[in-house]
Amino acid sequence: MTSSLKRSRVECDLDSKVFLQSRSEGSIVPSRRISKVPLGLANLGNTCFMSAVIQVLFHLKDFRKLILFEENWNISNRAKPYSYSLEQELAIAKSLRNLFLQLETGNGIQNYVSPISLHMCLKKHANELFNFQQQDAHEFLRFLIGSIQNLFACRKKTALTSEDANFVSNSGRQPKDLIEALFGGTVVTKTRCLECENETRHEETFMDISLPVRGRRSISWAISDCCRREVLMGNNKYACDSCLTYTEAERYWSFLKLPPLLIFHLKLFSENTRKVNQVTPCPLELKMTKWCDSNVEETSKTYRLSAIIVHQGFGLGEGHYYTFVSSYLTDDIHHLKDEVIQDSARNYSFPWFCLNDTETFIISESDLMQRLFESFNSIETPYLLFYMKEA
Numbered sequence: 001m002t003s004s005l006k007r008s009r010v011e012c013d014l015d016s017k018v019f020l021q022s023r024s025e026g027s028i029v030p031s032r033r034i035s036k037v038p039l040g041l042a043n044l045g046n047t048c049f050m051s052a053v054i055q056v057l058f059h060l061k062d063f064r065k066l067i068l069f070e071e072n073w074n075i076s077n078r079a080k081p082y083s084y085s086l087e088q089e090l091a092i093a094k095s096l097r098n099l100f101l102q103l104e105t106g107n108g109i110q111n112y113v114s115p116i117s118l119h120m121c122l123k124k125h126a127n128e129l130f131n132f133q134q135q136d137a138h139e140f141l142r143f144l145i146g147s148i149q150n151l152f153a154c155r156k157k158t159a160l161t162s163e164d165a166n167f168v169s170n171s172g173r174q175p176k177d178l179i180e181a182l183f184g185g186t187v188v189t190k191t192r193c194l195e196c197e198n199e200t201r202h203e204e205t206f207m208d209i210s211l212p213v214r215g216r217r218s219i220s221w222a223i224s225d226c227c228r229r230e231v232l233m234g235n236n237k238y239a240c241d242s243c244l245t246y247t248e249a250e251r252y253w254s255f256l257k258l259p260p261l262l263i264f265h266l267k268l269f270s271e272n273t274r275k276v277n278q279v280t281p282c283p284l285e286l287k288m289t290k291w292c293d294s295n296v297e298e299t300s301k302t303y304r305l306s307a308i309i310v311h312q313g314f315g316l317g318e319g320h321y322y323t324f325v326s327s328y329l330t331d332d333i334h335h336l337k338d339e340v341i342q343d344s345a346r347n348y349s350f351p352w353f354c355l356n357d358t359e360t361f362i363i364s365e366s367d368l369m370q371r372l373f374e375s376f377n378s379i380e381t382p383y384l385l386f387y388m389k390e391a
Helices: 009-014 016-023 048-058 061-068 084-105 116-125 137-153 162-171 178-183 219-227 365-373
Strands: 032-037 185-193 199-206 209-211 230-232 238-240 245-247 249-257 261-266 285-287 302-312 320-326 337-342 352-356 359-363 380-389
Touching: 032 359, 048 061, 048 084, 048 116, 048 137, 048 302, 048 320, 048 352, 061 084, 061 178, 084 116, 084 137, 137 178, 137 380, 178 261, 185 238, 209 219, 219 249, 238 249, 359 365, 365 380
Parallel strands: 209 261
Antiparallel strands: 032 337, 185 199, 185 249, 230 249, 238 245, 261 380, 285 302, 302 320, 302 380, 320 352, 352 359
């Protein structure tokens, strides 16, 4: 296991099947009962970071609907003049749509599909992400979401399609940015002068939240660490507009608007790209109430862990990415491959799927939690966490 990680990235990807067989003993559900497992994605050489992100986005129902609705990617619906970057983003969106169609319908022959068309498109239009080296899944996620967001931002202002109207209605957001309606939230930073008590507010939107990793401290600790009150003093005093001088002040931030999908990025990699191989315990259910501003309007502040992108390895430029997806996200996918699994005394009423390149298998919720969040100093580490807001 360790020796394969020290080899080249391509070799490590080719060994992913061996990794699954060796690491998942006792986690793969034992045979006889028929279940359904999503299709895998072929690894084209250092493309596991891309596949891991694509698998999560495909299984997000609202995002998948936006991508599959063909009218969204008609060049005639773009505001003129067309820029080269716009044409690039349209090409990427259309390639992504075609891949989603393949994942949804399958080819009836293999248990996986090839992302070759999207890969070639990205190499042409975003070659900095495809230089034959392992890349950062978080960076690719932000790039892809940003590209799709730019396309929606420059659409002609026309009447909402039925697809758009339905999505906006479900999200409770205005239609100016459908991607932000799914992924976007708002944090507010408050700074209070300790001399005059004057308080200022600064609001900022986010698509994901980066959290510190320290020891075996939980994700709740990490969120609290980001929201903790900070005293500005000494060389870091606050320029108070009311006092017209530098004063000591108190600063903290909280969530003002919560998105339907909350993405947490665990900061596993140091500045020299080495990895902190430490486990951050994460609950299946996350209540955000205590980190929210008093003006938050959302009635529901409870989230359920729905997908996880895992990094296996010792550094940013090496190792392997793959995905775990909760089974309830796959209910409306029409084409899922058959997987023979054994009956077991364990409860598999709420299974998860591991999607590791072309390999896919079922894992129980309890085994998933033990495997990812209860081990010590594992090289198999959660990197991106996707929490879905409960109704």
